[in-house]
Amino acid sequence: MEPDMLSERLKRLTHNSTLRLVFSYFVVFIVSSLILLTFIYWSSVDYIYKQLDQHIEYDLHSLQTIYQQDGQEKLTKAINDRLDHKNYDSVYLLYSRLNSKILAGNLSNIPDALTTGWHIVPLDKLSKALHHKTHSARVLKTTLSTDLILLNGLDIESAHQQEHIIINSLMAGIAIIIILGGIGGFIVSINTMNKINFINDTMVRVGNGELEQRVPTHGTDDDFDLLAENFNQMLDRLQVLMERIQNISNNVAHDLRTPLTRIRNQLESIQEQCDDAVLDKVELTIDETDSLLATFETILNINKFESGVQKLNIARISSQKLIQDVLDYNEPLALDKGIRIQSTLDQENCFMGDQNMLFLTLTNIINNAIKYAPVGGLIEATVRECEVSLSGYEFKQPQLAIVISDNGVGIPDSEKNKVFELFYRSEKHRDHQGNGLGLSLVAAVIHLHHGKIELHNNKPGLKVCLYIPIDKK
Numbered sequence: 001m002e003p004d005m006l007s008e009r010l011k012r013l014t015h016n017s018t019l020r021l022v023f024s025y026f027v028v029f030i031v032s033s034l035i036l037l038t039f040i041y042w043s044s045v046d047y048i049y050k051q052l053d054q055h056i057e058y059d060l061h062s063l064q065t066i067y068q069q070d071g072q073e074k075l076t077k078a079i080n081d082r083l084d085h086k087n088y089d090s091v092y093l094l095y096s097r098l099n100s101k102i103l104a105g106n107l108s109n110i111p112d113a114l115t116t117g118w119h120i121v122p123l124d125k126l127s128k129a130l131h132h133k134t135h136s137a138r139v140l141k142t143t144l145s146t147d148l149i150l151l152n153g154l155d156i157e158s159a160h161q162q163e164h165i166i167i168n169s170l171m172a173g174i175a176i177i178i179i180l181g182g183i184g185g186f187i188v189s190i191n192t193m194n195k196i197n198f199i200n201d202t203m204v205r206v207g208n209g210e211l212e213q214r215v216p217t218h219g220t221d222d223d224f225d226l227l228a229e230n231f232n233q234m235l236d237r238l239q240v241l242m243e244r245i246q247n248i249s250n251n252v253a254h255d256l257r258t259p260l261t262r263i264r265n266q267l268e269s270i271q272e273q274c275d276d277a278v279l280d281k282v283e284l285t286i287d288e289t290d291s292l293l294a295t296f297e298t299i300l301n302i303n304k305f306e307s308g309v310q311k312l313n314i315a316r317i318s319s320q321k322l323i324q325d326v327l328d329y330n331e332p333l334a335l336d337k338g339i340r341i342q343s344t345l346d347q348e349n350c351f352m353g354d355q356n357m358l359f360l361t362l363t364n365i366i367n368n369a370i371k372y373a374p375v376g377g378l379i380e381a382t383v384r385e386c387e388v389s390l391s392g393y394e395f396k397q398p399q400l401a402i403v404i405s406d407n408g409v410g411i412p413d414s415e416k417n418k419v420f421e422l423f424y425r426s427e428k429h430r431d432h433q434g435n436g437l438g439l440s441l442v443a444a445v446i447h448l449h450h451g452k453i454e455l456h457n458n459k460p461g462l463k464v465c466l467y468i469p470i471d472k473k
Contacts (some may be wrong), residue, residue, distance in 0.1 A: 004440075026181055037170045044166050048159050049138070053118070058150050059090075067144055072103075077142075089158060091123070091137045093151040096301040107151070114141050114151075117376045123155070158297040195224045199231065211239040282390050313356065318345070319349040319383050319400055326362040327381060334370050334379065341366075343381045349400050351470045353449050361445045364463050365404050368439075372408035379406045385470065399451075399467040408459040416455045 067075040079092045083106050093105035105124045113119070123135045139153030198216055205213045214235060216229040327341055327454055334341050369379045382403040411419060419439045447454045451468040 005042075006110060019193070022185045022192075026185040029181050030178060034174065037173060038330060041166055041170055045105050049156075050203075052138055052154050052156065052159060056138065058151050060140055060142060063141070063150065064144070064151065067148075070150065071142060074152075076104040089155045091139060091151070091153045091155060092128075092421055093149075095127075095149055096147050098147050099353055100146070103148075103149070111151070116141050116143055120156070191216050197226065202231075202378070206235060211235070273352060313354045314352050315347075315355060317353050317355050318404075319351065320345050323362070323381060323383050323402070326359060326366060329359075330363060330366040330370065333367070337370060338371075338372055338376045339373050339379060340377075341381065343380045343383075345383045347385070349383070349385055349470055351400050351468055354445075355470060357445045360451070361442045361466075362404070362443070364439075364442055369404060369406035369408065369462070369464075370413050372410075373406045376406060377407050379404065387469075398469050398470040402466040402468070405458045405461060405463040405464060407458065410462045411455060413457070419455070 033111075063078060066078050072185060075092060079094060082090060083092065091106065093107040093110070094103045095101060095110050096103060102108075104111065106129065107123075107129045109126045111121055112124055116282060117140070119139050119141065120136055121139055123129075123137055124133050125256045135155050135157045138156050139151045142150045142152075144150050154209045202213050216234075217225045217228045219225070246450045252398075278410075322344060323343060327343055331341055366379065366381075373379060380418075382401075383404075384401050384403075386399055386401045444454055444467070449468050451466060453467075454465040456463040456465065
């Protein structure tokens with residue numbers, strides 16, 4: 001895949017509202033899951049240490065009871081009995097505060113500067129047991145008398161191991177959540193984007209004149225099916241209205257063209273018989289009749305193009321030959337008005353199109369330029385290759401840019417979109433001969449070629465830019 005195609009597709013993905021919505025929900029889902037798992041972690045760890053503290057407090061209460069009822073000797077025996085059971089998690093230290101003598105317990109040193117209450121102490125300097133070297137203990141320091149101090153607690157290594165198990169389990173859970181959430185979000189986004197793409201593709205094809213196209217439904221009766229049904233109903237109604245309008249304009253053009261042809265033939269017969277006094281009036285009437293017939297012929301052609309009845313005769317066209325033929329054909333008309341035509345053809349470009357239709361289109365544009373350019377004016381035709389994004393394309397394609405500019409009266413910015421409408425004529429152009437169909441026909445032909453037309457100010461005059469895709473194959 002070419003880099004520009006890849007970058008364009010990545011850009012379309014990042015600008016896809018469905019993907020952004022799914023990604024937003026995915027982020028919210030992950031954050032919510034992290035908050036929930038964090039709560040579970042702290043709750044579990046807190047429960048473990050509360051259980052440890054309850055066990056230590058219960059053991060302390062038991063030892064205090066023995067000391068109060070039976071004295072120091074029984075207390076020492078009770079501590080030694082507990083240690084004889086080889087409970088490696090238990091930590092005891094009974095010592096004399098006055099002479100710092102250890103009386104009982106499994107610690108070999110007295111911890112310094114411990115206040116009464118709860119502490120976590122490292123056992124590497126307090127115990128000679130090998131299993132205590134890297135461990136810590138949760139201990140409770142209690143004063144039994146003015147001389148006796150008791151430390152009892154539990155080695156918390158097992159609690160640390162449980163904490164690590166919880167952390168590993170939660171990390172695995174987070175990984176599973178991210179993977180499943182990502183897969184689920186991807187499936188949802190792809191499914192949603194496919195449905196939206198069906199609608200977009202149908203809209204593009206309808207916009208290209210395929211009014212019979214409809215959005216497929218899936219029988220799920222969901223929101224997308226409802227949207228598709230409503231959209232199809234709108235297209236049905238639109239197609240009926242378009243067919244009615246086209247039928248009306250076609251019928252009017254056909255019905256009026258026949259009597260106008262008869263009138264013209266009768267005028268030609270009268271022209272042969274009349275004297276010089278009325279000859280000019282008859283010729284003027286024939287010209288007006290020809291103009292009306294040309295108008296109806298143009299209406300029929302536009303309807304054929306827009307309805308898809310008129311098919312293009314697609315063949316490979318040389319850009320230089322096409323432009324040169326158009327300029328040669330229109331040069332005599334320009335010379336009659338003293339208008340110069342200049343051309344700039346960068347290089348030979350070949351593209352697929354209907355040569356006759358494009359010839360008619362470019363001739364129409366040149367005729368307009370000649371019509372509205374001042375006497376002694378200048379018309380410039382430029383042909384070059386460029387890249388333009390066209391509607392319906394995922395990436396920029398090579399385009400043949402045909403630019404025809406003049407130094408005439410131009411078109412106001414407010415009317416640039418209206419001039420492509422049927423019979424629309426600018427107020428300042430009313431004094432020129434015409435029917436307001438020329439640019440409508442141009443737009444219809446360029447649209448059939450999947451191209452684009454733009455109007456710009458030439459300061460003074462008008463610059464008409466046509467873009468037609470170039471086939472590089």
